[in-house]
């Protein structure tokens with residue numbers, strides 16, 4: 001089959017109407033060519049050279065990268081400002097995220113200003129940010145949670161998902177812009193050198209960004225060296241610790257005051273509380289909130305357990321009084337010996353905190 005090939009003379013579309021073509025310039029191919037010519041045209045009407053066109057394309061990609069990074073920084077700030085569990089449960093993660101937020105903001109602004117030297121660090125920051133956020137899920141055991149439960153919580157946060165999405169978008173833009181970056185880098189111009197688009201340049205950028213985030217996480221982890229975190233935020237904790245009890249027991253029944261919890265660990269390292277009820281019966285529950293495993297504190301005024309992370313409230317018998325937690329606290333099974341010593345013997349309904 002013969003194919004009719006229409007060749008447009010150089011500069012044809014820039015010169016005016018395509019009157020001498022069989023289609024009169026109204027076919028799809030002509031429209032596409034006209035659009036391309038318009039895209040490449042300089043403000044004065046002259047077509048751009050290949051080099052100028054690549055520069056312009058690269059600037060657009062870098063501008064988009066800048067917008068995505070600034071947005072990512074805003075979403076990270078929102079997470080830091082609204083999720084107290086980050087600060088109370090995983091302080092080092094909070095400081096790590098703070099570092100990522102600051103880097104995203106600075107690199108985003110530099111990208112918006114078309115600074116070529118910010119290009120590779122921007123890609124490196126997005127890559128490391130994405131990997132670290134995903135890696136957060138695997139730190140769940142450190143906070144007494146199962147990985148699947150923590151993943152369910154994290155991916156259920158729209159801000160966390162958006163943060164991941166924005167960093168992924170920066171990486172995708174980086175892949176699409178790669179031919180432009182390579183073209184610019186191969187030309188030994190000042191801009192090409194500034195861009196430093198090479199394996200060495202990428203490793204340098206990765207190392208620098210990883211070092212900064214590492215310093216942030218390290219500074220944050222210094223705060224973790226201490227006893228198990230205690231709840232705060234307005235709660236009054238006046239629970240007592242066991243006194244006068246026999247070896248291995250939590251307390252002596254006769255020493256317990258009605259409605260005043262005694263704190264103990266069961267199993268070892270897991271905070272729990274024992275309380276004597278009005279009718280003389282005993283109840284012991286885990287003091288790890290069933291929402292995201294923050295440690296509860298005892299509110300002596302309202303006689304409830306309060307979670308400082310997202311403000312859940314539980315009764316002294318472990319029932320949910322206010323969410324977001326939806327599951328009652330795990331109950332510790334007890335045995336009382338002939339001398340009135342109380343011993344923990346097991347957990348009746350283990351929750352998401354591996355108790």
Ligand code: FES
Nearest residue numbers: 289291292307310
């Ligand atoms: S950890 Fe979220 S309410 Fe307790």
